[in-house]
Amino acid sequence: MGAPGPVLGIETSCDETAAGVVGPDGRILSNVVFSHTVHAAYGGVVPELASREHAGRLPAIVNQALDQAGIGIGDLAGIAVTAGPGLVGCLLVGVAFARAVAKVRNIPLLPVNHLEGHAHTPAMTDPAIDYPHLVLIASGGHTSLVLVEKVGVFRLLGQTRDDAAGEALDKVGKWMGYDYPAGPALDQAGEHGNPNAVAFPRAKFEGQGYDFSFSGVKTAAAQDWEQRQSGKRPPIDRADWVASFETAIVDALCDSLFRAAGDFSIRTVALAGGVARNSRWRRMVSAWAEHTGRKAVVPPPDLCADNGAMIAGVGLYQWRPDMGDASGVDAVPNWELGKPMPVGV
Ligand code: KG4
Ligand code: ZN
Numbered sequence: 001m002g003a004p005g006p007v008l009g010i011e012t013s014c015d016e017t018a019a020g021v022v023g024p025d026g027r028i029l030s031n032v033v034f035s036h037t038v039h040a041a042y043g044g045v046v047p048e049l050a051s052r053e054h055a056g057r058l059p060a061i062v063n064q065a066l067d068q069a070g071i072g073i074g075d076l077a078g079i080a081v082t083a084g085p086g087l088v089g090c091l092l093v094g095v096a097f098a099r100a101v102a103k104v105r106n107i108p109l110l111p112v113n114h115l116e117g118h119a120h121t122p123a124m125t126d127p128a129i130d131y132p133h134l135v136l137i138a139s140g141g142h143t144s145l146v147l148v149e150k151v152g153v154f155r156l157l158g159q160t161r162d163d164a165a166g167e168a169l170d171k172v173g174k175w176m177g178y179d180y181p182a183g184p185a186l187d188q189a190g191e192h193g194n195p196n197a198v199a200f201p202r203a204k205f206e207g208q209g210y211d212f213s214f215s216g217v218k219t220a221a222a223q224d225w226e227q228r229q230s231g232k233r234p235p236i237d238r239a240d241w242v243a244s245f246e247t248a249i250v251d252a253l254c255d256s257l258f259r260a261a262g263d264f265s266i267r268t269v270a271l272a273g274g275v276a277r278n279s280r281w282r283r284m285v286s287a288w289a290e291h292t293g294r295k296a297v298v299p300p301p302d303l304c305a306d307n308g309a310m311i312a313g314v315g316l317y318q319w320r321p322d323m324g325d326a327s328g329v330d331a332v333p334n335w336e337l338g339k340p341m342p343v344g345v
Pocket of ligand 2: 118305306
């Protein structure tokens with residue numbers, strides 16, 4: 001049985017305070033995101049500041065999401081909230097808020113895994129998507145290649161062994177002088193550059209699994225940039241340098257994704273997470289799909305970055321009338337995708 005009304009989704013796992021509403025048919029009715037600006041000067045997310053931002057802004061963001069959806073809080077059939085993974089203080093703000101609303105309104109509270117939210121965005125983009133399909137989630141905190149066997153059933157094929165793809169982009173961008181997060185600025189800076197101007201390393205593993213590693217290319221890029229600034233290496237056009245660095249990252253992402261598509265004979269591949277906003281990566285995957293007769297699902301930029309609608313979307317398919325007592329739901333900072341929510345942690 002599906003939810004008899006709209007579901008609200010709340011997302012506060014990192015540095016976006018977000019709320020979104022989906023209708024009982026899965027349509028996105030609103031998706032309001034506030035990206036914290038306080039972290040820019042620190043070169044990364046400051047957990048304590050992020051928790052305070054969430055606590056101060058969440059009520060207004062939820063109200064906006066309800067207003068834009070054209071509904072009141074009494075119309076909700078359920079409330080979904082990111083319970084993990086993420087920063088514990090940040091998760092707690094969303095979970096406490098959602099628990100209170102669920103209890104007062106007497107509606108089901110649906111704890112959602114943040115990565116499951118990202119993994120569901122391709123199906124929200126294309127409700128007729130084939131199963132199984134592959135989703136590569138690349139963000140500031142995660143790089144995970146996931147086989148989606150059917151709605152809500154995931155197999156993790158590979159993940160990063162060190163830095164996330166977005167983390168490597170953000171750190172190198174920071175050394176170049178860009179504000180956090182540097183991904184969008186690098187995307188623009190490298191737009192017309194030559195991707196073959198600098199040969200950055202690509203990590204390779206024994207046994208050809210689907211894992212990733214970005215700390216090697218991050219360190220190589222940091223050294224190369226420093227040497228070009230200090231005159232130890234010849235200067236190079238900034239657009240060419242950025243295009244080469246970005247290409248090293250997206251090549252590594254594509255390598256695992258494309259190999260897995262071949263190995264598992266998968267016709268549909270999809271991107272998710274903030275790095276999926278990258279225009280070079282989107283172009284590369286779409287071109288490959290066209291060339292190989294496959295389908296690429298690339299969600300719109302607003303659904304790629306952290307948002308509440310993706311959490312509401314998962315809450316919608318998890319909705320049951322007998323969800324039980326909301327007080328058992330807690331923040332789970334290390335909740336793994338595909339595992340049931342650990343209780344009593
Ligand atoms: O999914 P997300 O909003 O938050 C996390 O869960 O981390 O992803 C944020 C990441 C950051 O590393 C940011 O630099 C990156 O996504 N990002 C981009 C672009 N837009 C955001 N990276 C490359 N190109 C972009 N256009
Ligand atoms: Zn995320």
